[in-house]
Amino acid sequence: MSLLSMLFGNKPKTAAVAKERLQLIIAHERDGASAVNFLPQLQRELIEVISKYVKVNPDDIRVSLEKQDRYEVLEVKIELPEKG
């Protein structure tokens, strides 16, 4: 940076901006990759365990991962068959 540009004030440092952007996007992409990896497995194992105790249709067990601002919600919905 030259003396002249120093006299007329500093622009924000672009390297710092780059670092912050990378940290955000990479954290997001890593989460995405791991969620995709474990969800189907989790769903299969849940079906196995629950089937030991109640008769359920595999389609009645739904697993999803939702991201909100600062936390994630793992939602498991199990619909039990009607008695009868």
Add this chain to the structure above:
Amino acid sequence: MTRIVTVTSGKGGVGKTTTSASFSTGLAMRGFKTAVIDFDVGLRNLDLIMGCERRVVYDLINVVNGEATLNQALIKDKHCDNLFVLPASQTRDKDALSEEGVEKVLKDLTHMGFDYIICDSPAGIEHGAVMALTFADEAIVVTNPEVSSVRDSDRILGILQAKSRRALEGREPVKEHLLITRYNPNRVEAGEMLSYKDIQEILRVEILGVIPESEEVLQASNQGAPVIHQKETDAAEAYQDVIARFLGEEKPLRFVDYVKPGLLKRLFGGK
């Protein structure tokens, strides 16, 4: 014991082939019997960087298909006695590489007594890149201090951890190394370029080396001699350090510190 080392990056143009050429040359100069394989089927360039393009007769695909033996296809390097180049095919496409075929070539090289096999990966995350890293024991992820390169490096690290044989078989994971190339300490000091510490913090991989941005790299490729041969240049010294660290020697990073510009430059700016 043969070690298979894959040079990869995700992004193109960051210095994979330059690194493969100098890294394999450096290992051979230390006395290790080394083979370097170009996995960029259809876009071969390692032969040009190594300066053996006019001696290519057979290639990796010929060997995979049984049309040539390894001994016929391996090109002996003109500078180093124990360095051999296995070029990629220029006329086929990447799907010609089968996993079984690649595995057999690597096994045969192992039986021939090679200490190191360096796999020069193509850019991208498609079949050719996956074939280059499938059998890796170690991986050198080449990264430029630039956002798209760092992000792509993170992607390729994920693929190493998911698709390599070591990962799939639950063995000890592929040993990952980070190599930062085209580094300009003055721009880092000015806040215009990510520092090596920033990149390491983001990717969380141990640093094998930092290669400074250097005019010699182009000069070396013009002449077809790996830049590590350009004695007393910063880039060559930095690659020598990389070899030393890879072999377990303690070497502090060099060429990473700000060089104070002269008075005129400070007054009027400029590169």
